[in-house]
Amino acid sequence: MNGNQLISIGTLSERTGVSVSAIRFYEQKGLIESLRSGGNQRRFLRSDIRRISFILIAQKLGLGLAEIETELARLPQGRTPTKHDWEKVSRSIRSQLDAKIALLERTRAKLDGCIGCGCLSLKNCRLYNPNDEAGESGSGPRFVLG
Amino acid sequence: MNGNQLISIGTLSERTGVSVSAIRFYEQKGLIESLRSGGNQRRFLRSDIRRISFILIAQKLGLGLAEIETELARLPQGRTPTKHDWEKVSRSIRSQLDAKIALLERTRAKLDGCIGCGCLSLKNCRLYNPNDEAGESGSGPRFVLG
DNA sequence: GCTTGACCTCAAGTTAGCTTGAGGTTGTAG
């Protein structure tokens, strides 16, 4: 253990609680980068511990890896993010959260309007014909919460 | 078109807007059932139009097919659901929606408490170490909203 | 110098919710 800041994938895994395979997966997806040792083993910067922490937090906030990648792009590579960096990102995430809550609340309001109506008629139902789109996109997981 | 109530898969698809392949998929998953014609073609009851409508609505409410199957089990097979049937199911769904909104709101509150703290420290962060579990389960899509 | 554990790559498997395609049959309009 000399003075440099490089850590192995195993150490990064221990420090973050993220499995080794998941870290490799994140790297492959471009969420983090690594150097290589002489023997082709990955070497990460200590600051990657925070980068991974960020990924974990953002996931808990309901962001997908693609969205997280976008947010990560706002953070500095290799440097510990400042308060200001973090604020920018937090506010961006906060507005995404707001939108999701708002969508669910609109849906709930429609459901309340429908309870007891027994309509289930595709032509009239406000739930079935909403103007906003939950679970309407093409493929992949849609609108699933925990 | 004689007096009976049986419709083909194509008709069911047209009436609901759900693709033929999706209907077959739902049948395979046990969400709907079908009879067969002499030539082995599916024949559905007219009431299955409502059953499918219900699936669509429940999906918009954020339920997965497995959860929808559970809710469908509360509805009568072959009979048009009464107001009472529908109310029971609506209230069950409403409470699931409530739970999801509540979880998101707790998460947002934590984020607000964190904006500007710049911690990103795994040991201390309330976002990283929440007591409730969003996106914690084993596999599959987790905690993704539209 | 050998064993052991951490690491490497690449391929395939997992769940959800479907779609797409191949290859074959049915039903109906003309």
Place this chain on the structure above:
DNA sequence: CTACAACCTCAAGCTAACTTGAGGTCAAGC
């Protein structure tokens, strides 16, 4: 009675976010 649309059954593919496994390399202790 023939054409053609609609139907049938598998099987495989798609996205997300990973895991698991096979088969091989690297590094360190004894």
